[in-house]
Amino acid sequence: MRLSSLFLELAPLVSTFFPAIFSLFYEFGKKWQNFIISILAILTLFFAFIFFNENFSSSFGVHHFFDIRFNKISIFIGLLYCGSLFVGLFPLRHSQTISPTFLFYVANGLGIILANNLTTFFIFFVLQRIIPLKGFFREEVGGTYFFQHVLTGICFIALMLFAHQQGLLITPMSEMPSTFFTWPVLLLSFVIVYEAHGIFPFHSWVHDVVGKLPWYEFSAIFLCRAGVLIFAQLLLPSLKYDPDIFKLTLLGLSIFSSIYWSMRGILEFNLSKKTTYFYIAQASLLLTGMQADLTALKGSYLHMMVISISGTSLFSILSFVQQSFSFKRRSQYYGLAIHYPKLATLFCLFGFCMIGVSLGPSFVVEDLVITGLLEYHQYLGLGHVLATCLNGVLFFLLFTKVFLGPSPFKDKPLNMDMSLFEMFPYLMSLVILFCIGIMPSLFLERITW
Amino acid sequence: MIEKLFLAILITPFLWILLLAFTFFSRIKLNELILSEAVKYLSLLMTIFTASLLGVTFFHAPAFLLLDYPDWIQVGSYQFKFRFIVDLLGSTYAFLASALIGLIFRFSRNYLHREEGYFRFIFLLSIMLFGLMIISFARSLDILFAGWELVGTTSILLISYFYNKPQPVYHASKAIISYRLCDMGILAAAAWAHLYLHSHDFTVISRLLEHAHGGPGVVVIGLFIIWASLAKSGQLPMTSWFPTAMEGPTPSSAIFYGALSVHLGPFLLLRFSEYFSHFPVLLVIVGLIGFCSAIYASLVGRTRSDAKTMLAYATISQVGIIYIEIALGFTNFALFHIVTHASLRTYQFLRSSSLIQDFVENPAVEFNSSIERGSFFENHFSIEFKKKLYIHALHGFHLDFYTQKIINFLFWPFKAYIQLEEKWMESDTKLLKILLRRNR
Numbered sequence: 001m002r003l004s005s006l007f008l009e010l011a012p013l014v015s016t017f018f019p020a021i022f023s024l025f026y027e028f029g030k031k032w033q034n035f036i037i038s039i040l041a042i043l044t045l046f047f048a049f050i051f052f053n054e055n056f057s058s059s060f061g062v063h064h065f066f067d068i069r070f071n072k073i074s075i076f077i078g079l080l081y082c083g084s085l086f087v088g089l090f091p092l093r094h095s096q097t098i099s100p101t102f103l104f105y106v107a108n109g110l111g112i113i114l115a116n117n118l119t120t121f122f123i124f125f126v127l128q129r130i131i132p133l134k135g136f137f138r139e140e141v142g143g144t145y146f147f148q149h150v151l152t153g154i155c156f157i158a159l160m161l162f163a164h165q166q167g168l169l170i171t172p173m174s175e176m177p178s179t180f181f182t183w184p185v186l187l188l189s190f191v192i193v194y195e196a197h198g199i200f201p202f203h204s205w206v207h208d209v210v211g212k213l214p215w216y217e218f219s220a221i222f223l224c225r226a227g228v229l230i231f232a233q234l235l236l237p238s239l240k241y242d243p244d245i246f247k248l249t250l251l252g253l254s255i256f257s258s259i260y261w262s263m264r265g266i267l268e269f270n271l272s273k274k275t276t277y278f279y280i281a282q283a284s285l286l287l288t289g290m291q292a293d294l295t296a297l298k299g300s301y302l303h304m305m306v307i308s309i310s311g312t313s314l315f316s317i318l319s320f321v322q323q324s325f326s327f328k329r330r331s332q333y334y335g336l337a338i339h340y341p342k343l344a345t346l347f348c349l350f351g352f353c354m355i356g357v358s359l360g361p362s363f364v365v366e367d368l369v370i371t372g373l374l375e376y377h378q379y380l381g382l383g384h385v386l387a388t389c390l391n392g393v394l395f396f397l398l399f400t401k402v403f404l405g406p407s408p409f410k411d412k413p414l415n416m417d418m419s420l421f422e423m424f425p426y427l428m429s430l431v432i433l434f435c436i437g438i439m440p441s442l443f444l445e446r447i448t449w
Numbered sequence: 450m451i452e453k454l455f456l457a458i459l460i461t462p463f464l465w466i467l468l469l470a471f472t473f474f475s476r477i478k479l480n481e482l483i484l485s486e487a488v489k490y491l492s493l494l495m496t497i498f499t500a501s502l503l504g505v506t507f508f509h510a511p512a513f514l515l516l517d518y519p520d521w522i523q524v525g526s527y528q529f530k531f532r533f534i535v536d537l538l539g540s541t542y543a544f545l546a547s548a549l550i551g552l553i554f555r556f557s558r559n560y561l562h563r564e565e566g567y568f569r570f571i572f573l574l575s576i577m578l579f580g581l582m583i584i585s586f587a588r589s590l591d592i593l594f595a596g597w598e599l600v601g602t603t604s605i606l607l608i609s610y611f612y613n614k615p616q617p618v619y620h621a622s623k624a625i626i627s628y629r630l631c632d633m634g635i636l637a638a639a640a641w642a643h644l645y646l647h648s649h650d651f652t653v654i655s656r657l658l659e660h661a662h663g664g665p666g667v668v669v670i671g672l673f674i675i676w677a678s679l680a681k682s683g684q685l686p687m688t689s690w691f692p693t694a695m696e697g698p699t700p701s702s703a704i705f706y707g708a709l710s711v712h713l714g715p716f717l718l719l720r721f722s723e724y725f726s727h728f729p730v731l732l733v734i735v736g737l738i739g740f741c742s743a744i745y746a747s748l749v750g751r752t753r754s755d756a757k758t759m760l761a762y763a764t765i766s767q768v769g770i771i772y773i774e775i776a777l778g779f780t781n782f783a784l785f786h787i788v789t790h791a792s793l794r795t796y797q798f799l800r801s802s803s804l805i806q807d808f809v810e811n812p813a814v815e816f817n818s819s820i821e822r823g824s825f826f827e828n829h830f831s832i833e834f835k836k837k838l839y840i841h842a843l844h845g846f847h848l849d850f851y852t853q854k855i856i857n858f859l860f861w862p863f864k865a866y867i868q869l870e871e872k873w874m875e876s877d878t879k880l881l882k883i884l885l886r887r888n889r
Contacts, residue, residue, distance in 0.1 A: 137885060140885060141878055143878035146877075207870075263860070267860065267863065294525055295524045295525055332615065335612070335613055337613075338612075338613055342473075342474070357599070358599055363598075367591060368524060371640075372527075374644050382640070385636045389636075393626055393629045397625070400621060400622055403612075404609050404618040406613050406614060440522050444522065444524060
């Protein structure tokens with residue numbers, strides 16, 4: 001079956017942007033969120049269809065201004081983006097109220113993932129960051145978020161000025177001569193990528209977002225950072241050109257960042273912050289593998305898949321549970337396993353998929369990333385081991401806090417689990433994740449760029 | 450034939466776990482009787498398989514079988530292969546594991562009768578069995594780590610078996626931290642072995658050492674291995690979590706902290722015994738750790754009043770002695786000690802729950818109270834010294850206190866930075882407010 005490439009390339013953006021704009025003027029109520037979930041489902045199928053359709057690659061562009069590319073890796077990330085948001089939102093369709101602005105996040109996220117041109121990237125990048133500002137300005141909070149993003153915006157414009165003479169396309173940047181990658185270019189890209197990922201020392205904006213946005217909006221913001229990774233991979237020429245000290249600093253910072261977030265999570269009492277820090281600590285490790293070498297790079301793409309699916313599922317489970325139980329009530333333990341035995345098991349399994357427990361996919365990821373890192377620098381490898389260890393501790397502490405211990409909600413009924421139908425997306429995701437863990441080669445072979 | 454037997458040993462528990470997972474999520478209610486019957490036949494089958502393998506390896510010892518399976522992962526020049534070794538050490542441990550777990554399955558049929566978490570208990574113990582089979586036959590550090598993690602995870606989940614009480618959950622958290630810190634050792638050792646010797650294969654590491662240029666990197670592998678072995682065995686300085694881990698049901702305490710999990714440390718050291726023979730200094734460290742742990746646990750154990758905690762300290766003490774045996778090069782004797790000690794402790798742990806009741810209420814049970822305590826080397830110490838020693842032992846030689854101090858010290862820079870960051874964020878928000886109000 002052959003479809004017009006123009007249709008294919010514009011379909012994801014059109015199908016999300018237009019309803020998003022429409023939603024600002026018309027109120028659809030409950031039907032609206034079913035519509036959003038349907039769009040996510042259709043987009044998941046759409047990306048899956050293209051991903052499994054061999055040799056599909058094209059680019060749609062308006063010279064020097066707007067350029068969208070479809071290659072194996074951007075389609076793969078698009079599939080993960082829509083698929084994981086669908087998995088997270090489907091079980092909540094009766095309980096959660098999804099705001100209309102959510103589609104803006106999705107649309108801009110897809111824009112970031114598919115952008116092939118610095119200006120296109122910049123447009124979606126800035127648009128997505130502007131959305132939460134409306135709420136922040138109203139409540140007069142989010143100062144760090146605002147100033148750090150202004151700084152990144154300035155850095156981005158400066159980078160575009162540097163890159164202007166070489167052309168603004170992202171794809172050929174990986175083929176550019178080493179003379180292009182001067183210190184200013186490297187530093188600017190470093191600020192953009194690290195700030196976008198919430199990596200130390202540009203991480204403080206994350207605190208402003210945590211707890212103030214609903215989890216699905218936060219997830220949509222963070223998942224599209226995978227798109228930034230493409231940018232990072234293509235723009236940061238760490239595999240070929242960059243000076244050793246620069247690469248060492250970048251790797252060191254992303255590992256330190258993961259340690260930092262894990263420590264913060266361990267020290268944190270607030271549950272939503274704890275969960276978010278766990279999620280970001282994992283995301284920080286992505287960049288480590290991205291820059292080490294080709295072995296670690298493959299591991300990182302697999303890791304991205306794991307974080308997207310497992311991370312959103314963890315958020316989704318917590319969100320479902322929060323419908324009946326408020327975590328605002330301070331308690332050492334919430335003991336929810338007695339109320340949600342199956343969800344507790346699912347939460348535990350999704351967490352295991354992220355922290356490197358064997359049979360889970362991140363066991364393979366850890367193996368690849370650590371091997372790749374060691375080839376480059378042995379002490380960084382050790383740092384990565386420490387980061388994954390702390391991450392594991394943080395997850396267990398999170399799990400024990402939410403699901404174990406005596407339940408302070410004595411008046412609530414036992415066994416309030418979801419129905420099998422509602423749990424179906426989680427179960428399917430788990431099957432996929434464990435298949436990756438048991439037969440990683442099947443998936444690793446498909447990840448090409 | 451041996452290979453098929455080996456595959457059956459590895460695949461049977463895996464399929465069983467899949468079956469249990471399927472029944473859990475598909476909401477098929479498994480009757481307790483059916484479950485306990487099924488588990489009985491599974492453990493019987495596993496015991497027969499492992500006993501057969503032990504028989505074969507025993508008669509062919511010291512010969513062993515190396516099994517290589519096609520690449521599990523291949524990325525560029527990097528390959529991850531499933532490599533296993535079927536030898537006397539592995540098959541002995543596998544037999545011990547299946548036999549004792551079978552025993553525990555049988556015991557828990559009555560002990561956990563009508564318990565709400567019976568299914569969970571069986572499920573977790575089955576995962577542990579699978580993990581132990583992987584550890585027993587693993588030929589490289591990364592495969593061993595896979596099993597190691599499974600055993601650790603199930604151990605933690607069983608400590609918090611009574612999850613609606615705060616104490617078990619708190620103690621499970623303590624165990625998690627100790628486990629994860631030491632598990633780092635295996636990963637780091639694998640990484641160092643890969644870097645300096647270009648292999649994690651136990652069978653070739655000692656051969657590769659002859660061609661390696663020495664240096665600290667090669668010795669560090671051993672240090673990481675020793676570190677990795679400490680948490681599971683409860684040896685110093687990772688002792689404090691061990692006695693508190695007895696919060697789980699008695700059968701799980703017996704199998705984890707009396708029999709199998711606790712001996713994984715010595716098992717790991719035995720796997721690396723050829724490597725350690727090249728570095729006497731590492732053997733001295735192993736011996737010293739064992740010696741200190743044995744003395745420490747023996748002294749502290751005497752001040753405890755409940756049966757399970759006393760048994761926990763007695764176990765640490767015996768495992769300390771096994772460490773000394775390994776350090777002295779008595780590897781076969783250490784293996785023999787592991788088997789006998791694991792069997793005895795399983796019995797003692799299982800007996801502990803009914804012992805007190807028998808002591809108080811059952812006149813048919815006779816207890817030998819003629820064993821005199823404190824009449825040997827204790828006579829050489831003054832009463833004052835003994836009093837002081839008792840007080841220190843009662844406080845566990847302040848091990849928890851100093852551990853807490855070290856943790857606080859390590860977290861101090863983070864706490865200071867967090868405070869600084871919060872102040873900085875407040876000033877950012879103030880600035881934003883000023884900007885917004887001016888614009889309005």
